[in-house]
Amino acid sequence: xxxxxxxxxxxxxxxxxxxxxxxxxxxxxxxxxxxxxxxxxxxxxxxxxxxxxxxxxxxxxxxxxxxxxxxxxxxxxxxxxxxxxxxxxxxxxxxxxxxxxxxxxxxxxxxxxxxxxxxxxxxxxxxxxxxxxxxxxxxxxxxxxxxxxxxxxxxxxxxxxxxxxxxxxxxxxxxxxxxxxxxxxxxxxxxxxxxxxxxxxxxxxxxxxxxxxxxxxxxxxxxxxxxxxxxxxxxxxxxxxxxxxxxxxxxxxxxxxxxxxxxxxxxxxxxxxxxxxxxxxxxxxxxxxxxxxxx
Numbered sequence: 001x002x003x004x005x006x007x008x009x010x011x012x013x014x015x016x017x018x019x020x021x022x023x024x025x026x027x028x029x030x031x032x033x034x035x036x037x038x039x040x041x042x043x044x045x046x047x048x049x050x051x052x053x054x055x056x057x058x059x060x061x062x063x064x065x066x067x068x069x070x071x072x073x074x075x076x077x078x079x080x081x082x083x084x085x086x087x088x089x090x091x092x093x094x095x096x097x098x099x100x101x102x103x104x105x106x107x108x109x110x111x112x113x114x115x116x117x118x119x120x121x122x123x124x125x126x127x128x129x130x131x132x133x134x135x136x137x138x139x140x141x142x143x144x145x146x147x148x149x150x151x152x153x154x155x156x157x158x159x160x161x162x163x164x165x166x167x168x169x170x171x172x173x174x175x176x177x178x179x180x181x182x183x184x185x186x187x188x189x190x191x192x193x194x195x196x197x198x199x200x201x202x203x204x205x206x207x208x209x210x211x212x213x214x215x216x217x218x219x220x221x222x223x224x225x226x227x228x229x230x231x232x233x234x235x236x237x238x239x240x241x242x243x244x245x246x247x248x249x250x251x252x253x254x255x256x257x258x259x260x261x262x263x264x265x266x267x268x269x270x271x272x273x274x275x276x277x278x279x280x281x282x283x284x285x286x287x288x289x290x291x292x293x294x295x
Contacts, residue, residue: 004094007114008069011057015115020054020289022282023111023119026070027085029058030078030101031256032122033271039075041275045120045282052286054118059110061085061093061100068114084252086139103252104151105143108220112147117210118289119149120282122274123157123187124222125255126165129241134250137168144220145172150210152179152223152285154277158187158233159241159258166194169222175213177206179225179284188233188273190226203284207291225284227277236265 007015014021024045029038046056058070060078067074078101083093085100087109093100102110104121111119125138138160144151156165166184169176176184178196186193200206200223210221240261241254249257263271 006065006067011069014055020293021116022049022054022285022289023107023116024058025107026060026078026101027103030082042075044279048279048283049286052283053290054286059102059107064097066110105139108143108147108149117149118285120152120285122278124153126156126160129161144174148214148219150221152281154187154227155185155224163194174220177223181226184224185226188231190230203287204291206288
C-alpha cells in the first residue's frame with residue numbers, strides 16, 4: 001500500500017494519536033473555482049478544520065500515488081487540466097502518473113483506506129435531472145452506501161434532482177441529518193428541500209448518532225448544514241442545465257460547466273456563497289470529528 005498511497009506526516013501522526021480528522025477533496029480546487037481561487041478555498045477549508053481542533057487531510061493523486069494530506073505547494077499543481085477522479089478513476093490515474101483531483105466519492109474511498117471517517121464539502125452528488133434520460137447518478141451515492149463515513153455539506157448539488165436524490169439516499173440506508181434545520185438545504189438556499197430523516201442541534205449529538213449508526217452496521221451519513229446566506233438562483237440553474245443538455249454536455253463535465261456559467265451570470269455572487277459554505281462545512285465536519293474522537 002505504501003507504493004500506492006502516501007500519507008502526509010501530520011496526518012500519520014494524527015491517525016496514530018486518534019485525533020479528529022477531516023478529509024477534503026481537490027475537485028473544488030481544480031474545477032470548482034478559477035485559479036488561483038481554488039487553492040485559496042482549499043487552504044481556507046484546511047484552516048477552518050484546524051480552528052475547530054481537527055487535522056485536515058486534503059486528498060488527490062500526484063506522481064503515481066494517492067496522497068492523503070497534500071501540502072500547500074502540492075495544492076497548486078491541481079489546475080483545471082487535472083483529471084476529475086471518481087472512485088473508478090483513482091487506480092488508473094495513479095498507475096498512469098497523471099494529476100488527479102478527487103470528487104466526493106473519490107475522496108471518500110482514499111480517506112477510508114487511510115482510516116479517516118469525516119469529510120467536509122460543498123454539495124453531494126446525486127440523481128441528475130431528467131433521469132433516466134440521461135441515466136446519470138453520481139458515484140457519490142454508492143460510496144455513501146458502502147463506506148463508513150460522515151459528510152458535512154449544504155445538501156446535494158443544486159443542479160441535481162434533489163427530491164429523487166433524497167429518496168435514493170433513503171433506499172440506500174443513508175441517514176440525512178439536518179443541522180438545526182428540518183429540511184435538506186438546497187445548496188445556495190437554506191430552505192425548500194425535502195424533509196431530513198432527523199434534526200440535530202450540535203456537533204456532539206451528530207457524533208453520537210454517527211457512532212450509534214456505525215455500531216449498528218450502517219455506513220454513510222449526510223449532515224446538511226444550511227448556508228449562512230441564501231440565494232434564490234433556481235431559475236438561473238434551470239436555464240443553464242437546459243443549455244448543457246442542448247449542447248450534449250453529460251457525465252462529469254456537467255457540474256464544472258454549470259458552476260462556471262452560474263458564477264458568471266450571477267456576477268460572482270454564487271461563487272462567493274459557494275466559497276463561504278464550503279469553508280463552513282469543513283469547520284462543521286471538524287467539530288463533529290473532534291466530538292466523535294472524545295466519545
